[in-house]
Amino acid sequence: MTGRSRWTAPLAAIAGLGVWALYFVVIYGLFSIGCERRWRLAEPDGLDRLSLVLILTAVPFLGLLLWLTIASLRRWLRARVEALSRIPGAEEEHFIAMTAFWLNLLALVAALWVSLPLLLTTPC
Amino acid sequence: VSANPSGRSLHERFESVWGPWPGLVGATATVNHTSIGRRFIVTALIFFAIAGVMAMLLRTQLAVPDNDFLDHDTYNALFTMHGTMMMFLFAVPIGEGLAIYLIPKMIGARDQVFPRLGAFAYWCYLFGALLLLSSFLFSLAPDGGWFMYPPLVSAEISPERNTDFWLLGVTFVEISAIATAVEVIVTVLQARAPGMAINRMPLFAWYILIMAFMIIFGFPPLIAGSILLELERSFDLPFFIAERGGDPILWQHLFWLFGHPEVYIILLPALAVISTVLPVFSGRPIVGYNWIVIGILSLGFLSFGLWVHHMYAVGIPHTALGFFSAATLAVAIPTGIQIFAWIATLMLGRPRLSVPMLFILGFFFIFTIGGLTGVMLGIVPFDWQVHDTHFVVAHFHYVLVGGTVFPIFAGIYYWLPHFSGRMPSPTLGKTVFWLFFIGFNLTFLVMHVTGFLGMPRRVYTYAAEMGWHWTNLLSTLGGFVMTVGVALFALDLLLHFRHGRRAPPNPWESDGLEWAMRLPPGNYNFISQPFVTDRNPLWQEPDLGERIERGDFYLADPSAGRRETMGTDVYTGAPTQVIQLAQNSWLPLATALCVAVFFVGFLLREYWLAGIGAVLTAVAALIWAWHNQDRRVPDELDAGLGLRLPVHYASRSAPGILGLGITLLADATLFASLLFGLFFLLTVAPGVPMELPEPARADAGLWALLLLPASSLAMVWAVRAAAAAATVRLRLALAAAVLLALTFVALVWVILRGFAPEPQSHGYWAMVYVLAFYVFIHQAIAIMAAAFASARAAFGFVTPRRLLDLRAAALLWHYTSTAGVLAFGAIFLAHRAMAAVAG
Numbered sequence: 001m002t003g004r005s006r007w008t009a010p011l012a013a014i015a016g017l018g019v020w021a022l023y024f025v026v027i028y029g030l031f032s033i034g035c036e037r038r039w040r041l042a043e044p045d046g047l048d049r050l051s052l053v054l055i056l057t058a059v060p061f062l063g064l065l066l067w068l069t070i071a072s073l074r075r076w077l078r079a080r081v082e083a084l085s086r087i088p089g090a091e092e093e094h095f096i097a098m099t100a101f102w103l104n105l106l107a108l109v110a111a112l113w114v115s116l117p118l119l120l121t122t123p124c
Numbered sequence: 125v126s127a128n129p130s131g132r133s134l135h136e137r138f139e140s141v142w143g144p145w146p147g148l149v150g151a152t153a154t155v156n157h158t159s160i161g162r163r164f165i166v167t168a169l170i171f172f173a174i175a176g177v178m179a180m181l182l183r184t185q186l187a188v189p190d191n192d193f194l195d196h197d198t199y200n201a202l203f204t205m206h207g208t209m210m211m212f213l214f215a216v217p218i219g220e221g222l223a224i225y226l227i228p229k230m231i232g233a234r235d236q237v238f239p240r241l242g243a244f245a246y247w248c249y250l251f252g253a254l255l256l257l258s259s260f261l262f263s264l265a266p267d268g269g270w271f272m273y274p275p276l277v278s279a280e281i282s283p284e285r286n287t288d289f290w291l292l293g294v295t296f297v298e299i300s301a302i303a304t305a306v307e308v309i310v311t312v313l314q315a316r317a318p319g320m321a322i323n324r325m326p327l328f329a330w331y332i333l334i335m336a337f338m339i340i341f342g343f344p345p346l347i348a349g350s351i352l353l354e355l356e357r358s359f360d361l362p363f364f365i366a367e368r369g370g371d372p373i374l375w376q377h378l379f380w381l382f383g384h385p386e387v388y389i390i391l392l393p394a395l396a397v398i399s400t401v402l403p404v405f406s407g408r409p410i411v412g413y414n415w416i417v418i419g420i421l422s423l424g425f426l427s428f429g430l431w432v433h434h435m436y437a438v439g440i441p442h443t444a445l446g447f448f449s450a451a452t453l454a455v456a457i458p459t460g461i462q463i464f465a466w467i468a469t470l471m472l473g474r475p476r477l478s479v480p481m482l483f484i485l486g487f488f489f490i491f492t493i494g495g496l497t498g499v500m501l502g503i504v505p506f507d508w509q510v511h512d513t514h515f516v517v518a519h520f521h522y523v524l525v526g527g528t529v530f531p532i533f534a535g536i537y538y539w540l541p542h543f544s545g546r547m548p549s550p551t552l553g554k555t556v557f558w559l560f561f562i563g564f565n566l567t568f569l570v571m572h573v574t575g576f577l578g579m580p581r582r583v584y585t586y587a588a589e590m591g592w593h594w595t596n597l598l599s600t601l602g603g604f605v606m607t608v609g610v611a612l613f614a615l616d617l618l619l620h621f622r623h624g625r626r627a628p629p630n631p632w633e634s635d636g637l638e639w640a641m642r643l644p645p646g647n648y649n650f651i652s653q654p655f656v657t658d659r660n661p662l663w664q665e666p667d668l669g670e671r672i673e674r675g676d677f678y679l680a681d682p683s684a685g686r687r688e689t690m691g692t693d694v695y696t697g698a699p700t701q702v703i704q705l706a707q708n709s710w711l712p713l714a715t716a717l718c719v720a721v722f723f724v725g726f727l728l729r730e731y732w733l734a735g736i737g738a739v740l741t742a743v744a745a746l747i748w749a750w751h752n753q754d755r756r757v758p759d760e761l762d763a764g765l766g767l768r769l770p771v772h773y774a775s776r777s778a779p780g781i782l783g784l785g786i787t788l789l790a791d792a793t794l795f796a797s798l799l800f801g802l803f804f805l806l807t808v809a810p811g812v813p814m815e816l817p818e819p820a821r822a823d824a825g826l827w828a829l830l831l832l833p834a835s836s837l838a839m840v841w842a843v844r845a846a847a848a849a850a851t852v853r854l855r856l857a858l859a860a861a862v863l864l865a866l867t868f869v870a871l872v873w874v875i876l877r878g879f880a881p882e883p884q885s886h887g888y889w890a891m892v893y894v895l896a897f898y899v900f901i902h903q904a905i906a907i908m909a910a911a912f913a914s915a916r917a918a919f920g921f922v923t924p925r926r927l928l929d930l931r932a933a934a935l936l937w938h939y940t941s942t943a944g945v946l947a948f949g950a951i952f953l954a955h956r957a958m959a960a961v962a963g
Contacts, residue, residue, distance in 0.1 A: 009695075017425035024429045028447060029803075035441050036808040092695045095323035095414070102418045110426060110454050117446025124441045 009093060012075065013100035016068045016107030023061040023111055027118075030057060035124040050123050058115050065108040072101040134651050134675055135642075137682045142234075142647035145708050153708040155239035156647050160246050161225025162543065165536075167250060168218035173614065174257075175209035178202045180607055183567075187600035189588040199584035200267035201286075205256075207270030208290065211386065212297050213253045215528055219393030220245075220304045222535060223332045227308060229638035230326045232317025232656060234649050234679075234689040237779040238307045240706045240748065245303035247716030252296025255723060259289035266290035269582065271379050272353070274364040274372045279357045285727065288357060291350045292723045298343045299719070302790050305336035310783045312336075313694050317637070318678060320656040320697040326636055327410065330417050331396030334424040335389055340790045341428065342385035348797035349378030352894065358729060361883050361890035363801070370887030371809035373438060374801055380431035381797070388427040390524065392420065394531035395462060398484055401538045402466050404634045405481045406473025409660050412465035419461035426455045436504055437511045445504045452502035459495065463488075478632075479553030483534035486561045490526025497572070498523060512582075515575025518568045525564060533560070533613070541631050545643040546624025552616040559609030566602025570595050629669060635660035640669035652680035652764070653690050656697070678764045686754075690763065691772055691779065701775040702761045704754060711751070715744040742905075746912060752780070753921050753928070774925045784932050788939045795943050798895055799950060805888045806954055825875040825952040828868055832941040835864035839910070839937045846922050846930045858914050861937065865903050872896070872948055879955070895947040902940040909933040 033039075034050040076097040083094035132140075144154045154160070182202055185194040194202070224242055228235055236242050259265045266286045268277040277287040312333045316325065352363040353375065362368035364375050403410040410416065429451040436445060466488075475481065497519040501507050510516060533556075540548045574595040579586065586592050630639040640662055641649060652675045658664040671677070679688050679702070691701035722737030759774040772778045842857035876896055883893040913933040916922050922929055 014421070014425075017422060021425060021428060024447070024451070028444060031441070031444060033807045089696050092321045092323055095321075096695070098414065099418055099421070103421055106418070106422050106457075107425075110422075110451070113454055114429070114447050114450040116450060117443050121443045121446055123443040 009075075009096045009100070012068070012072055013096055013103055015100075016065055016072075016104030019061060019065055019068065020107040020111050023058070023065075024114065026057060026061070027054060027115075030054060031123060048123070051118065054118050054123070058111075058118060062108070062111055062115070065104065065111055069101070069104040069108050072097065072104045076101045134673075134680070134682070135646055138648040138651060139646055141682050141685055142687060144647070150708075152713050153710045155243040155706055155708055155712065157224050157228050157236045157239060157242055158645060158647060158649075160239075160242045161221050161223075163246050164217050164221025164224055164249065167246075167253070168214050168221055171209050171213035171253060172218070173610070175206050175214060176607065176610055178206040178209070180603060182206065183600040183603040185584060186586075186596045188597065189586055189590070189593050191585050194584060196584040197267065200582070201260075201265035203582060204266050204269055204290075205260075208256070208266065208294065209253075210524075211270060211390070212294055213249075213256070215390040215524065216301055216386075217249055217297075218532055219335065219390060219528075220301065220308075222393055222397070222532075222539075223308050223335070224304065226539070226638060227311055227329060227332055228315070228689075229641065229645065229649055230328055230636055231312065231315065231320060232637045232650060232654055233311065233315040234653070235687065235705050236307050236311045237315050237689070237691075237703055237705070238310065238783060239687075240709055240712045241303050241307045241783075243709075243712035244716055245300040245307070247713050248300035248303065248719065249297055251716055251720045252293050252298075252300065252723075255296060255720070255727070256289060256293030259286065259293075264289060271383065272375075273379075274353065274356075274375050275366075277353070278365065279360070288354065288727050291354045291357075292727050295347055295350045296719070296723050298347055301339050301343055302787075305339035306783055306786045306790070308332055308336040309340070309786050310779045314691050314777065314779050314782060315689055315703060316692050316697055317653050317656045318690055318692055318697060318699045319654075320692070322695050322697075324656060324659050324697070326659070327399040327413065327416055328396045328636075331392045331399065331420055334420050335392040335396075338385050338389050338392070338424055338427070340786060341793050342382050342389060344382075344790050344794035345378045345797040346382035348794050348801070349375055349382075352378075352801065352891075354726065355890075355894065358726070359884075361894070362887045363805075363890055365887065366810050368884075368886055369805060369809065370890075371805065373435075374804050374809065376435050376438065377431070377804070378797060378801070380434045381428075383434060384431045385427050387523065388423060391527045392423075394487075394528045394535075395420075397531045397535035397538070398466060398487065399462070400636065401480050401534055402484055403469055403473070404538075404632050405476045405478055406469050407476070407633075408469065408473040409635070409663075410465060411468040411472060412461070413659065415461050416465050419458040419465075423455065423458040426451060426458065430455060433502060433507075436507045442504075449502055449504050453499060456495065456499060463492075478537075479548060479550055479557065480534040480538040482554060482557045483530045483537065486557060487526055487530040487534070490522055490530060490561075490564065493569075494519060494522030494524075494526050510575055512580055513575035514571050514579045514581060517581055518571035518575060521564075521568045521571075525568075530560075533557075538632065539638075540620060540624075541627035541643055542638065543644060544621050544624060545627055546620055547627050547631060548620055548624065549616060552612065552619070556609050556613045556616060559612060560606055561609075563602045563604070563606030563609055567599045567606060568602070570598045570602065574599065630662060635663040637661055637668075640672055642673070648682075648687075650677075651675050652677035654678075678767070680764050681762075686757065688761075691769075691775065691777070699763060699767060699769055700777055701772045702763055702769050703772045703779060704757060706751075709751070711744065711748045715741060715748060718744045742908065746908070749912060749929075750916075753926070755921065759925050773928055778928050780928055781931055781935065784935055788935070791939070792943070795898060795947070798891065798898060799946070802888070802891045802895060802950060802954070805891055806958070809887065821875060821879045822952045822955040825872055825948060828871040828875065829945050829948055829952075831864050831868040831871070832944045835861045835868070836938050836941040838864060839934045842910075842913075843927065843930050843934050846917060846927055847924050849924050851917065854917055855914060858910050862907050862910055865907060865940075868944065869900055869903050873900075876951070892951050895951060899940070899944045899947050902943060906933075906937045906940040909936050 031054060034053060039050045079094040079097035082090040142156065144151055144159060181194060185191050185199060224236065264284055264286045266289055268282060268287055272287060272290055275281055312329050355361045356363050362370040364370045364372045366372065399410060399416060430448060432440060432444065432448040433452045501519060537548050537553055574592055577592055579592045627643050629643065650672050652672055654668060654672050654677045661668055678690055687705035687707060689703050689705060690699055691703045692698060693700050718737055718740035721740060722734050725731065725734030725737050753773050757771050759771060760768050761771050763769045838857050838861035842854055842861065845853035845857055880892055881889050883890040910933050913929045916929045
């Protein structure tokens with residue numbers, strides 16, 4: 001395992017879940033403040049202001065999670081090839097890369113799943 | 125076993141280095157993980173028995189309507205202490221005890237990397253528990269429920285010390301949990317046997333690693349909440365008093381930010397037992413190792429997003445309920461992954477039905493029911509229907525007893541030959557299982573119906589016409605059957621240690637390294653530390669134990685008289701250093717006693733005594749740190765098999781740095797919890813108007829913040845000076861750092877006092893002062909660490925190769941600077957923003 005990947009590989013493994021946790025806190029925090037401070041202005045035929053803020057906040061987080069998932073998939077595929085070459089440390093890197101991909105994918109799915117209430121319910 | 129010319133065997137020579145001091149007094153100085161782990165387990169089982177007796181008293185009271193066996197005050201105290209003891213004094217510590225005892229043995233290490241910290245953790249656990257239990261002696265047992273909701277436990281409504289016993293006792297025990305977590309994390313990451321790469325780690329170690337990280341992030345919110353509630357009760361700081369800008373809901377958030385991860389903190393060691401025991405009795409490696417690792421890692425994260433599902437009924441907006449309901453349902457997936465992996469292992473193997481396996485099958489049945497009722501409760505409308513009824517009580521007992529007690533019993537029967545060198549009795553073990561299993565289901569399956577019939581929790585009696593008497597009577601009968609099972613378990617253990625049949629080596633034909641040693645094990649674990657090439661080392665190489673005993677591997681020569689274990693790379697398991705471990709010492713006991721003086725002083729509201737306790741603790745910590753390094757040990761050591769490695773004092777990856785880093789993570793979580801409190805009271809707490817002073821003075825504070833990064837730069841300069849052996853420059857740099865920090869403290873204090881009203885005036889201002897004191901206390905500790913490092917340099921402990929003391933002081937310093945900038949930045953900017961909004 002190279003000096004750089006010693007740090008980036010395990011961080012990449014938990015990055016998705018970290019982003020998920022941050023997303024959860026930010027959305028819940030914004031939502032709570034918005035409701036308390038009455039950001040919500042009823043728009044009879046469309047989204048209210050708070051819902052719009054929440055959805056706009058969700059988009060970059062979901063985008064970041066998608067990017068992390070794709071990047072970790074690429075890394076896993078690369079590490080798989082290297083693991084066959086029996087280079088010292090390649091097997092461990094493959095294990096971490098594979099774990100990273102599945103964790104990032106899971107974080108993406110979890111983020112989408114907890115975002116559903118934003119679309120399906122009215123806030124506050 | 126080979127011998128040296130003096131005629132003593134290797135075993136005897138290692139024992140002379142690693143053994144305990146003689147006598148009972150000598151035993152209090154033991155730091156070895158085998159002894160400490162056993163003490164944790166035995167103490168936790170004693171508290172399990174005491175809390176179980178409390179449960180039986182509660183069940184007796186509820187057996188018939190209009191019963192007067194217990195009065196309502198006693199009933200309140202008993203259910204509070206039953207829950208508190210089961211959670212804090214049994215379920216968490218027994219998992220920790222198993223981890224402390226087993227982890228070094230499973231990963232091929234001689235001990236944990238910080239043995240004194242392990243001993244300190246045990247004493248904190250014991251003293252905290254005794255403090256909590258001593259409340260019964262004064263008829264002041266906590267009675268506000270195990271979650272201590274204000275305003276019920278506020279000074280106004282509960283002026284007696286019952287709540288203080290809880291807050292201080294539980295916090296004392298939590299210090300123990302955090303110390304254990306730090307030790308376990310560093311041991312798993314840095315002290316595995318050579319060759320044990322991260323993908324060859326036993327699953328048990330993965331589970332414990334994640335549990336330990338969850339303690340690091342999960343326990344500090346409750347510690348923060350307990351500090352705030354104790355400060356409110358002692359000094360009238362209104363964090364949770366709505367009339368003065370506080371909010372009781374803040375407590376609920378802090379409590380459940382801890383409380384839900386706590387469920388998984390309890391669960392993970394139990395699941396670790398299953399993932400270890402089940403493959404052994406299936407005669408094959410576990411199916412889906414990678415999937416289980418992914419499952420528990422995601423479980424560790426997702427379980428932090430569920431806390432509000434304990435607060436569905438407090439009036440939270442429905443979209444937020446949707447978030448938490450979704451997260452609650454999502455957490456079933458990683459749990460499901462593990463269950464499918466276990467089922468697949470059973471299907472593909474040749475299962476043997478033994479006592480440990482019976483308990484695991486019992487777990488499957490009970491935990492699945494608990495999981496299903498958990499999914500039901502995760503759905504908001506259903507939760508509202510059964511909220512605070514006995515249905516909830518039945519659900520969490522299915523999860524906690526099914527998920528924890530059954531696997532823990534499986535683990536105890538499985539590792540009994542390890543603890544005692546004797547085999548358990550199958551007949552008694554099976555009888556214990558059936559009594560416990562039948563009794564449990566009779567008690568709690570029926571209790572679901574009691575809940576459906578509408579019986580609320582925490583009522584000490586009920587009228588006959590409510591129609592709850594038959595189900596309650598059945599539950600009580602079941603409880604007593606279960607109690608007979610537990611009593612038989614205790615008898616079984618007593619008989620076992622006296623009359624059990626001698627265990628052969630590796631009696632269950634297991635795969636783990638913990639069985640590659642004599643039974644019961646020597647205090648040093650392994651005469652030589654093996655090279656591991658497989659996830660199931662004993663299945664791959666059945667004579668590994670004999671080779672280890674012969675001294676075929678690393679560090680097989682005890683002649684230097686030092687306690688040593690191999691330090692390895694986190695990922696590859698390649699040897700990196702030789703870690704020197706502490707000898708027996710009374711420092712852990714003495715330090716825990718000093719902490720106890722602090723807590724008792726607070727409990728008595730004799731703050732001078734608490735102050736003495738704090739000072740004594742600091743002195744004990746400095747003495748402890750002073751004994752951290754042996755200058756006589758050379759920078760490089762012979763590890764055996766022709767390998768020379770640096771001693772850990774001279775290694776870049778010394779465990780102390782990682783240990784401090786993990787401790788600071790817990791500290792940062794505590795800090796984040798306080799910051800959360802600040803913003804919570806500023807934004808969403810009930811809008812009680814507060815005094816808004818002139819913003820200009822606060823602005824000056826923002827400039828003062830620049831002093832902190834400057835002091836951190838001075839610390840970087842100090843480390844560089846030490847690396848270049850420039851003594852004068854080192855002292856100058858340290859003095860500059862200290863001077864800058866002191867100037868910062870003085871300046872921000874004057875500025876803060878210039879604009880902030882008294883802390884008693886409003887919950888928000890109380891939180892501002894708490895954050896300020898958090899920073900000041902850290903500054904004091906950081907300055908003490910810098911002075912300590914300077915003294916160590918003067919006495920020759922710091923050399924260009926041995927920078928450990930200075931690097932540790934610098935890390936602490938940088939953390940303190942960052943916390944200072946964030947805390948005061950938030951205070952000054954928030955004030956500015958408020959003033960802008962107001963004006």
